[in-house]
Amino acid sequence: MPIVNFGSINLDFVYRVERLVRPGETVQAMGQELFSGGKGFNQSVALARAGASVRHVGRVGEDGRWLVDALEAEGIQTDAVEYGNTPTGHAIIQVDSQGENNILVYGGANLEITTSAIEQACAALENSDWVLLQNETNATAQVMRIVGERGNPIVLNPSPMEASLLDLPLASVHTFIINRSEGEALSGEREPKRILDRLAQRYPRASIVLTLGDRGALFARENLRLEVPAERADAVDTTGAGDTFAGYFLAEISAGSEPLPALQLACRAAAHCVTQPGASPSIPHRAQLDSGHA
Numbered sequence: 001m002p003i004v005n006f007g008s009i010n011l012d013f014v015y016r017v018e019r020l021v022r023p024g025e026t027v028q029a030m031g032q033e034l035f036s037g038g039k040g041f042n043q044s045v046a047l048a049r050a051g052a053s054v055r056h057v058g059r060v061g062e063d064g065r066w067l068v069d070a071l072e073a074e075g076i077q078t079d080a081v082e083y084g085n086t087p088t089g090h091a092i093i094q095v096d097s098q099g100e101n102n103i104l105v106y107g108g109a110n111l112e113i114t115t116s117a118i119e120q121a122c123a124a125l126e127n128s129d130w131v132l133l134q135n136e137t138n139a140t141a142q143v144m145r146i147v148g149e150r151g152n153p154i155v156l157n158p159s160p161m162e163a164s165l166l167d168l169p170l171a172s173v174h175t176f177i178i179n180r181s182e183g184e185a186l187s188g189e190r191e192p193k194r195i196l197d198r199l200a201q202r203y204p205r206a207s208i209v210l211t212l213g214d215r216g217a218l219f220a221r222e223n224l225r226l227e228v229p230a231e232r233a234d235a236v237d238t239t240g241a242g243d244t245f246a247g248y249f250l251a252e253i254s255a256g257s258e259p260l261p262a263l264q265l266a267c268r269a270a271a272h273c274v275t276q277p278g279a280s281p282s283i284p285h286r287a288q289l290d291s292g293h294a
C-alpha cells in the first residue's frame with residue numbers, strides 16, 4: 001500500500017569525536033562530513049529500499065534541492081515537497097568511537113510547511129494509503145487531526161518527543177514506533193515491558209513497537225506480546241538505525257506481513273545501518289538483506 005510521509009529533510013553535519021562533548025567543554029573533532037538526513041528523509045529512503053511506494057510531503061530551501069533529487073533517485077514521489085526562502089533544516093551530529101551519537105536539530109524549512117500543502121496532501125489520500133509522521137516538522141498536529149477523522153492508518157514516530165504531543169488525538173494512531181525515552185515520556189513508566197503494557201492499555205486499538213537499540217525490539221497489540229533480539233553488528237555510526245527500523249517495519253506491515261517477521265526484518269536492516277557512516281547512505285536495500293550480504 002502507498003505510504004505518504006509528512007517528514008523532515010535535513011542536511012546532516014556529522015563530526016567524528018573520540019567521545020561526546022560534555023557541558024562546558026571544547027573538544028577537537030577528528031573529522032567532519034555532510035550527509036543527507038532528517039528522520040522523515042531517512043524513513044522515506046528506508047521505505048523505498050524495502051520496496052514500498054512512497055510519497056514525501058515536506059519543505060526545503062534552495063540549498064536542499066539536492067536532497068529532493070536524492071529522494072527522487074530512490075523512486076520516491078516528491079511533487080508535494082515545497083521550496084521556500086528559509087534554509088533547509090539541519091542537524092549537528094557528534095559520533096563517538098563506539099558509534100554512539102547525539103543530535104541537535106534545527107528545524108529551518110521543516111517548520112514552514114504550508115497549511116495548503118498539508119491540506120492538499122491529505123485530500124489526495126486514497127482510503128488504503130498509510131500515513132507516516134515523525135515530529136520534526138510543523139505538520140504533525142494538523143495531519144493527525146485531518147487524517148484521524150478520515151480514518152487512514154497513522155504510524156507515529158514521536159521523535160523528538162515533546163510534551164505537546166500528548167495533547168494530540170493519539171487514540172487515532174494505528175502504530176506507535178518509539179524508543180525507550182519516548183516510551184517513558186508517553187507512558188510515565190521506566191521498565192520496557194511496563195511501558196508496553198501501559199501504552200497497550202491506554203491505546204487499545206494501536207500496535208506499539210518499542211525499539212531498544214542493541215537489545216532488539218518489543219511489540220504489543222491487544223494481548224499479543226513479541227520480543228525480537230537485535231542482530232549482532234560492529235557499530236560505526238548508529239545514526240539513522242531507528243529510522244531504518246521504522247521504514248522497514250512499516251513497509252512490511254503495510255504490505256500485509258505479520259508483526260513477527262516484520263520486526264525481524266526491521267532489526268536486520270537496522271543492524272546493517274549501524275555498520276556504515278551516515279544515516280541515509282547506510283540504509284540497506286532489501287536485496288542486500290535477502291541475499292545475506294547485510
Ligand code: RIB
Pocket residue numbers: 008010011012036037038039040042090091103105136239240241242243279280
Ligand atoms: O534519526 C537520525 C536523524 O535525526 C538524522 O538524520 C538527523 O537529521 C535527525 O533528524
